Amino acid sequence: MATRAPLRALWTRAEARRIYDLPFADLMFEAQTVHRRNFDPNRVQMSRLLSIKTGGCPEDCGYCSQSARMPGEKLKASKLMEVERVIDEAKKAKAGGATRYCMGAAWRSPKDRDMDMVVAMVEGVKGLGLETCMTLGMLSPDQAFRLKEAGLDYYNHNLDTSERYYSEIITTRSFADRLETLSNVRDAGMKVCAGGILGMGETVEDRVDMLVTLANLDEAPESVPINMLIPIPGTQLEGAERIDSLDFVRTIALARIMMPQSHVRLSAGRTEMSDETQALCFLAGANSIFVGETLLTADNPGEDHDASLFRRLGVEPEALDGRP
16 A cells, blocks of 8 residues: 655544635635645646547446436447547647546446557557546556556546445445545556546535545545536436535635645536636636546537636646646
8 A cells, every 4th residue: 555645644524624614715815825835826737538438337327428327318338449549639639738638438447358459548648748547447456557557647536425425326336446446546556536526416524525535545646626517417416406606616625725736627517617616716726627628428618718718817738747
């Protein structure tokens, strides 16, 4: 097991909740202070996400249109994308300013017969000089080590929510299964990308508890994506009530304070956020976004809109090594 980075003692739920409940101005000041100690506050990492295999997933995640168990109209399952096409798309992403390239497949876990193609994708994208990230579901220790040997930098496996609320959203794998995959990724020597989704009917305590779990791992994730639920028609959560924007910003700020050296990424849901909400998220310590028109199967603000917002805020894309 990896050794915890010597940043601070373990977080308690009570301590994290106290910070979350600070007066908004005080919370933002503390989050921005922490952010400036660790990152350039006017740089945001640009990542691109490509679905290399869409639909037909055997899991029953209540938020996902790619689940084969979804009661509504289902996405048609696709085959694994050809390696050459993945690399061509990565070249376009790099030309557009992306420094990290993420590849996602709608699997419970990769099958051994698919690993050769997945490894070739990692090697090809890595050869372009991009950081590489994949999300393929659960990983065995052997699969994790093979991806590490291929040059994979990050592996994404979100907790989604708190341990308490988890079974309300997903029943086909456990919260412990999620943690086991994160442990396998870390033991293989890869960086961890793990976060969650807000607005699924969880409580504030659930949001805080999810961040406490992440921050108290043996080593905090280097990348923490925070998603705002996009209620997709036909899914279990199609009627979920939208999370309050300021509650979302508070969660971003808490993630920044609890995991000061991690990239905190605004992920799904940015199409539902005003420019002002996104600006507050950057002020609260978010410093990574996905660029492009889509995120797997969900809409995403176009690059022109992001470029316009960045100009208005005086923000520039982060270089490959984004630390001051």
